[in-house]
Amino acid sequence: MLYDCRSPADRDRGIAAAIEAVKNGELVVLPTDTVYGIGADAFTPYAVKALADAKGGARQAPPVLIGSRHTLDGLVFSLPRSARELVEAFWPGALTIVVEHSPSLAWDLGDSSGTVAVRMPLHPVALEVLRETGPMAVASANKVGQPAALTAEEARDQLGYGVRAYLEAGPAPDPVPSTIVDLTGEVPRVLRQGAVSLEKLRDVVPDILDERGV
Template sequence: MLYDCRSPADRDRGIAAAIEAVKNGELVVLPTDTVYGIGADAFTPYAVKALLDAKGGRHVPPPVLIGSRHTLDGLVYSLPQAARDLVEAFWPGALTIVVEHSPSLRWDLGDTSGTVAVRMPLHPVALEVLRETGPMAVASANKTGQPAALTAEAARDQLAYSVRAYLEAGPCPDPVPSTIVDLTGDAPRVLRQGAVALEKLRDVVPDILAGQGV
């Protein structure tokens, strides 16, 4: 079912349907501030598997989206100061941080070696859903090897009936992927250059390193 979140009535119905679907272990497609994402409850292993199966191709552990900065403290055993500074500066926004997650978490995102890539997106629809569902495993809403979906309708063309609710909010205004920073080593390192430029990151964390190819 596709809901046009540009209509207030359809937005309310769509968000309610998406929240219910996630809590039932089903998949949803929702807008973010980068591209549309396909999401599932991060703590429901069969839902995460369904997400990866829907995308097809090579399976890599999906990142996790959260609806508030405070949620991060519940996921991470010990958050480095550099991570706190980056989150304060760039969340909600197009910055993904890789941190060591708490060993007590009961989730199965794949072979992550005890780490998780986490982000708080700057999109009101996504945040409204995430604040009710809790952390969601989310990947770009397209089949592996196909173009990223810039609308929910484009995502539906690829993912069809594998997704319970599609939330349409119009074309992505700035479909640049998030910048990814690894904070699990001795020094913060950029793994992928994206919407947040390296110079802006260094304004906050001067010793951040540029990874290979960045």
């Protein structure tokens, strides 16, 4: 089902359907502040596998989206000061941080070597869903090798009936990917330049390294 979240009534129905689907271990497509994402409950291994299968066998561990900054404390063993400073400055928004997750977490996101990429998106529909479902594994809503979907309809054209609910909120307003920062080492390092520039990152954490380690 595709729900047009630009209509208040359809938005309410769609968000309720998406929350129910995630809690039942099914897949949903939802808007974010970058591109549309296909998501599943991060703590349901068969749902995370279904997400990878829907994309066509994605092997990388998917990022995890959360609906509140406070949720981060429950996912990590200890959060570096630089991580807290970046989160305060750029969340919700297009910044993904890679941190060591708590070893006690009962999830299987794939081969992630004890780390997780986490983001809190700046989109009201996504946040409303995430605040009810808890952490979701979310990847770009497209088949491997195909362009990222900029609407839920584009995502449905690629992903079809493998997804229970599609939440349409119109074209992605700023389809630049999130910036990814690795915070697992001694010094923070940018893994992917994206919507948040290196200059803005260095305003908050001056010693952050770019992709070349400079």
